[in-house]
Amino acid sequence: MSWGLIFALTLMLFSLRFIFLIPGLPLRLPVFIQQALTYSAPCLLVAICAPIVLLEEQQFRDISDNPYLWGTLFCIIAARLIKNTLLTVILTLVFFYTLIYLF
Numbered sequence: 302m303s304w305g306l307i308f309a310l311t312l313m314l315f316s317l318r319f320i321f322l323i324p325g326l327p328l329r330l331p332v333f334i335q336q337a338l339t340y341s342a343p344c345l346l347v348a349i350c351a352p353i354v355l356l357e358e359q360q361f362r363d364i365s366d367n368p369y370l371w372g373t374l375f376c377i378i379a380a381r382l383i384k385n386t387l388l389t390v391i392l393t394l395v396f397f398y399t400l401i402y403l404f
Contacts, residue, residue: 368400 320326330338354369355361364370376393383389 366404368397368404371400372397 321328350373354367354373362370372393375396376389379392380386380389383392
């Protein structure tokens with residue numbers, strides 16, 4: 302049953318995404334939907350990262366000694382100031398692993 306469900310969901314997801322990739326299909330989304338879709342990537346990123354940063358074993362982490370939170374804040378600040386993705390990732394990893402080593 303689970304394999305059948307996985308294949309059915311795979312087929313459904315592929316077909317729905319393929320519709321938007323067909324160049325000859327005259328499909329236009331309304332403006333408000335296009336604007337709403339600009340928020341989908343940040344919302345997805347928050348939904349994935351927030352439990353990792355804030356929770357540990359189904360309970361909230363302590364803020365003062367949470368290297369994930371401090372690493373996240375450092376990454377946000379570094380990204381805003383540096384505006385270079387590779388350098389931001391490298392600096393954030395160095396900062397994060399230094400915090401992990403200290404805590």
